[in-house]
Amino acid sequence: MVRFPRCSGVVMHPxxxxxxxxxxxxxxxxxxxxxxxxxxxxxxxxxxxxSPTGFGDSPYQGLSVFAGNPLLISxxxxxxxxxxxxxxxxxxxxxxxxxxxxGRVIPYKTxxxxxxxxxxxxxxxxxxxAAFAAFCADNAHWLEDYALFAALKEHYNLRPWYEWxxxxxxxxxDALQQWRERLRDRIExxxxxxxLFLTQWLRLKRYANNRGIRIIGDIPLYVARDSTDVWAxxxxxxxDENLEPTVVSGVPPDYFSATGQLWGHPIYxxxxxxxxxxxxxxxxxxxxxxxxxxxxxxxxRGFYNYWEVPAGQETAVVGRxxxxxxxxxxxxxxxxxxxxxxxxxxxxxxxxxxRAGVDALKAEFGYPGMKILQFAFGGDPDxxxxxxxxxRDCVVYTGSHDNDTTVGWYQVTSTEKExxxxxxxxxxxxxxxxxxxxxxxxxxxxxxAMTTTQDLLSLGHEARMNLPGTSGAPNWCWRVLPxxxxxxIAARLRELTFLYGRxxxx
Numbered sequence: 178m179v180r181f182p183r184c185s186g187v188v189m190h191p192x193x194x195x196x197x198x199x200x201x202x203x204x205x206x207x208x209x210x211x212x213x214x215x216x217x218x219x220x221x222x223x224x225x226x227x228s229p230t231g232f233g234d235s236p237y238q239g240l241s242v243f244a245g246n247p248l249l250i251s252x253x254x255x256x257x258x259x260x261x262x263x264x265x266x267x268x269x270x271x272x273x274x275x276x277x278x279x280g281r282v283i284p285y286k287t288x289x290x291x292x293x294x295x296x297x298x299x300x301x302x303x304x305x306x307a308a309f310a311a312f313c314a315d316n317a318h319w320l321e322d323y324a325l326f327a328a329l330k331e332h333y334n335l336r337p338w339y340e341w342x343x344x345x346x347x348x349x350x351d352a353l354q355q356w357r358e359r360l361r362d363r364i365e366x367x368x369x370x371x372x373l374f375l376t377q378w379l380r381l382k383r384y385a386n387n388r389g390i391r392i393i394g395d396i397p398l399y400v401a402r403d404s405t406d407v408w409a410x411x412x413x414x415x416x417d418e419n420l421e422p423t424v425v426s427g428v429p430p431d432y433f434s435a436t437g438q439l440w441g442h443p444i445y446x447x448x449x450x451x452x453x454x455x456x457x458x459x460x461x462x463x464x465x466x467x468x469x470x471x472x473x474x475x476x477x478r479g480f481y482n483y484w485e486v487p488a489g490q491e492t493a494v495v496g497r498x499x500x501x502x503x504x505x506x507x508x509x510x511x512x513x514x515x516x517x518x519x520x521x522x523x524x525x526x527x528x529x530x531x532r533a534g535v536d537a538l539k540a541e542f543g544y545p546g547m548k549i550l551q552f553a554f555g556g557d558p559d560x561x562x563x564x565x566x567x568x569r570d571c572v573v574y575t576g577s578h579d580n581d582t583t584v585g586w587y588q589v590t591s592t593e594k595e596x597x598x599x600x601x602x603x604x605x606x607x608x609x610x611x612x613x614x615x616x617x618x619x620x621x622x623x624x625x626a627m628t629t630t631q632d633l634l635s636l637g638h639e640a641r642m643n644l645p646g647t648s649g650a651p652n653w654c655w656r657v658l659p660x661x662x663x664x665x666i667a668a669r670l671r672e673l674t675f676l677y678g679r680x681x682x683x
Contacts, residue, residue, distance in 0.1 A: 179516050179517065179518040179519075179543055180543070181518070181545055181570070181572075181624040181625050182220075182624065183624050183625075183678055183679050184219075184220035184221060184624070184625055184626075184679050185218075185219055185220060185221065185618075185619060185625065185626040185627065185628075185674055185679040186214070186219045186220055186221025186222060186223060186390075186391075186393065186625075186626075186627050187214060187217075187219060187221070187222060187223070187627065187628055187629065187630055187633065188223040188224075188574070188577070188578065188627055188628070188629045188630070189210060189222065189223070189224070189629070189630045189657075190224050190225040190236065190578070190642070190653075191203060191207060191224060191227075191249050192248070192249070192277055192653065192656070193630065193642075193655055193656050193657055194206040194207055194210060194656070194657065195274065195656065195657060195658065195659040196251075197269055197272070198252055198266075198269060198272065198282070198285070198286065198289075199270070199272030199273075199277065199278060199281060199282040199285065199286070200248055200249075200272075200277045200279075200282045200286070200656075201249075201277075201656060202248070202249050202250060202251040202252075203249050203250065203251045203254065203377040203378055203380075203381050204251030204252070204253040204254050205251075205253055206659075207251075207381050208381065208384055210222070210662070211381070211384055211385040211388055211390055212388065213662050213667055214385075214388070214390050215388040215389060215390060216664070216667045216671070217666075217667040217668075217670040217671045217674065218670070218671040218674040218675060218679075218680045219390065219670070219674065220389065220390065220391060220679075221390065221391055221392075221393050221471070221625070221627065222385060222390050222391075222392055222393070223392075223393035223395075223473070223627060224392065224393070224394060224395065224469075225237070225395050225578060226239055226394075226395045226396070226397060227245050227246055227249065227378070227394070227468060228240065228241055228242060228244060228245070228246060229241060229244050229245065229246045229247060229248075229327070230246060230248075230653075231335075231401060231403055231404075232335075232403075232648075233648040233649055233652070234277075234279045234649070234652070234653050234654075235643075235648065235652065235653060236395075236653065237397045237475065238401045239397075239400070239401060239404065240323075240326070240327070240330075240401070240403070240404050240405060241319070241323045241326070241404060241405040241406060242396075242400055242404075242406055242461050242464070243316075243319035243320075243323060243405075243460070243461070243464050244319070244320075244323045244327075244371055244374075244405070245371060245374035245375060245378060245468075246374070247286070247287075247290055247370040247371075247373070247374060248282065248283065248286050249374065249377075249378070250286070250290065250370065250373045250374055250377060251377055252265075252266045252286075252289055253266075254377055254380075255293050255373070258305075259300070259302075260293050260296060260297055260301075260305075260373070261289070261292060261293045261296055262292075262296055265289060265292045265293070265296075266289070270285060274656065274658055274659065275655075275656055275658060276650075276651065276654040276655060276656055277653070277654045277655075277656060278654075279650070279653075279654070290366075290369075290370055290373075291366065293369075293373070294365075294366045294369045294370075297309075297369060308372075308376075309368075309369065309372050312368075312371075312372045312375065312376075313368055313372070316371070316375075318460065319405075319460070319464075320368055320371060322405050322408075322409040323367070323371070323405045324364045324365075324367035324368045324371070325353070325356065325357060325360070325364055326338065326405040326408055326409070327367040327405075328356075328360040328363035328364045328366075328367055329341065329345065329356060329360070331363060332360065332363075337402070337403035338403060338407075338408040339402070339403070339420055339421075346408075346420065347420065348408070348409070348411075375468075378468060379467075379468075382468070382469075386470070391470040391471060392468070392469040392470050392471070393469060393470070393471040393472070393473055393520065394465055394468055394469025394471070394472050394473070395472070395473050395475060396461070396462075396465055396472055396473070396474050396475065397475045397476070398474065398475055398476040398477070398479045398480070399426050399440065399442035399443075399444075399476070399479075400442065400443070401442065402422065402441070402442065402443050406457075407443055410457065412446070412449060413445060413446055413449055413450060413457060414443040414444065414445060414446060415443060415444045415445075415446055416443065421488065422443045422444070422488045423487070423488050424444045424485045424486060424487055424488060425439070425440070425441045425442060425443065425444065425485075425486050425488055425490075426440040426441065426442040426443075426444060426479075426483070426484070426485075426486070427439045427440045427441070427484050427486045427493035427496065428440075428484050428493060428525065428526075429484050429493055429494070429496060430493070430494055431525075431526035436492035436493060436494055437484075437492060437493030437494055437496075438493055438645075438646070439486060439490065439491070439492055439493040444483075444485055447501060447502045450502070451502065451505065454509050455502070455505075455506050455509045455510070458506060458509070458510065459509060459510055459513045459514070462510050462513075462514060462517065463513070463514060466514065466517060470518065471518040471519070471520060472517070472518070472519050472520070473519075473520040473521075473522055473547075474519060474520070474521055474522060475522050476522060476525075477521035477522050477523050477535070477539075477544075477546075478523055478525060478527070478531070478535050479501055480501045480502060480503060480506060480507075480538065481500070481501055481503055481531065481534045481535045481538050482498050482499060482500050482501060482531055482534065483498070483499060483501055484496050484497070484498060485497055485498075485499050498531075503534075503538060504538060504541055504542075507538075507541075507542050511542070519542070519544045520544065520545055520546075520547065520572050520625075521535075521538075521539050521544040521545065521546050521547070522546075522547050523535055523536075523539065523546040523547060524547055524549065524552075543570070545570045545571050545572050545624065545625065546570075546571050546572070547571065547572050547573075547574065547577075548561070548562050548564075548567060548571050548572070548573040548574070548623065549562060549573075549574050549576060549577060549580065550562065550564075550573065550574065550575050550576070550583075550614050550617060550618060551575070551576045551580050551581070551583065551586045551591075551614075553599075553602075554591075554594075554595040554596075554598040554599045554602065555592070555594070555595050555598075563602070564617060564618075564620070564621035564622070564623075567621055567622050567623050568622070569622050569623065569624050570624065571623045571624070571625075572623060572624075572625040572626075572627060573618045573621050573623040573625070573626050573627070574618070574626075574627045574628070574629075575611070575614040575615055575618055575627070575628045575629065575632050576614075576628075576629060576632065577629075578629075578642045578643050579642075579643055579644075579645050580641075581638055581641050582611070582629070582631040582632060582636050582637060582638065582640050582641055583610055583611040583614045583631075583632045584610060584611050584632075584635055584636060584637045584638075585636075585637050585638030585639075585640070585641055587599075587607060587610045588637060588638065589637075589638045590638070599613075603616075603617055609635070610635075611632040611633075611634075611635040611636075612632075612635065612669070614628070614632065615628050615632060615633070615670070615673065616673055619673045619674065619676075619677040619679060620677050626677075626679060629642075630657055630662070631655070633662070633666055633670065634657070634661055634662075634666070640655050641655070642655050
């Protein structure tokens with residue numbers, strides 16, 4: 178059972194880093210952020226899912242659970258590795274510093290990666306060609322399907338796979354062979370991007386690890402319907418003979434929503450997955466723990482029980498609870514990978530039986546759950562999100578990527594009752610609310626305390642990363658300005674980290 182020592186860290190998705198290329202990447206700013214965390218005495222850098230994104234640019238609607246997002250590839254590192262020519266990045270468009278303009282960034286970086294691929298084909302060293310070939314061989318079990326899928330999406334003008342011609346949508350063998358021949362160069366280009374991504378990411382991870390910083394990655398429970406995972410493995414999902422979902426994901430009505438939340442992901446056929454020892458999940462976790470040291474599982478509750486909605490419903494009102502694979506899956510993962518460090522996102526509305534079931538599953542494997550300080554002040558002293566009610570085996574966040582910033586919460590999205598309770602609870606006047614929350618999290622008994630870059634900078638509602646239930650900009654667009662994370666902020670965070678016994682061991 179993995180133990181979580183008393184430590185702390187910061188949530189910062191790489192897209193939010195400074196870069197002159199319109200989107201944060203794995204280049205110099207990422208290394209400077211790792212240096213900032215080290216100087217601040219932190220132990221964790223938490224990211225959102227690193228998957229390539231589709232419509233809406235959400236990292237939680239990825240095109241593959243195995244592939245990495247090519248938009249994160251650093252042109253500066255490509256130049257350093259002689260995988261692009263200097264003139265290719267001599268005239269970079271003027272992108273905004275404070276946000277990602279995905280509509281402009283995507284075509285620019287895609288064209289840049291195409292030039293890099295042509296440069297590689299013409300000028301790569303023997304060592305680089307050997308490294309690329311080894312990557313393709315080692316990752317063939319997912320890379321072959323993903324590269325073909327991505328090349329086909331290009332051909333079909335980004336339309337979802339279930340709108341492609343029937344023979345390739347249904348993966349008929351003759352069609353697969355014909356398309357692999359027809360798109361050979363485009364497939365190779367997609368493989369090349371994945372090689373660049375994983376090479377750059379693992380280099381960054383090694384640097385962070387050497388500075389005492391561990392990476393916390395993120396696995397969403399469900400996968401998007403328009404993903405390689407569903408297209409290549411339709412037998413693992415509840416689909417009919419026309420590859421249409423028969424049931425989809427969601428959560429039922431609760432205090433926050435009279436109609437529930439209809440997410441719409443395909444539902445796993447857990448019985449089929451169990452028949453081969455959860456091989457797909459083991460491969461998924463193996464890649465996740467290649468990319469990160471700790472994994473947060475989004476909607477962990479679904480492994481215990483999940484809400485299944487018949488396809489075609491307009492809301493999540495109609496549905497039923499079913500049991501997930503529970504401990505059987507995690508025993509299989511542990512047997513294959515050994516003891517792994519997992520954080521269970523166990524938030525949401527639970528009845529007593531479900532809460533007990535999820536808590537028992539976490540306890541069996543030693544997976545800590547999550548506490549969000551912004552949820553703590555709407556009730557009474559018995560509220561489980563208030564720090565005096567914590568046990569040590571949890572991870573406390575000032576707020577998550579789905580919350581407002583703490584200043585935004587205080588100024589915009591909270592009630593006066595919540596604000597009053599927060600001020601009284603912490604004996605503060607609210608003038609430095611983000612750092613009041615950071616101090617409260619760091620002082621708690623929770624073994625792990627996390628905050629966001631936005632809260633370190635005391636940014637307001639305009640810096641919110643995501644508003645659940647909405648899609649498109651400004652979601653996922655926020656970026657930190659160059660030079661914003663100063664030595665003074667690092668020193669202030671390090672002082673709190675030292676005072677409350679969370680200083681990393683060097």
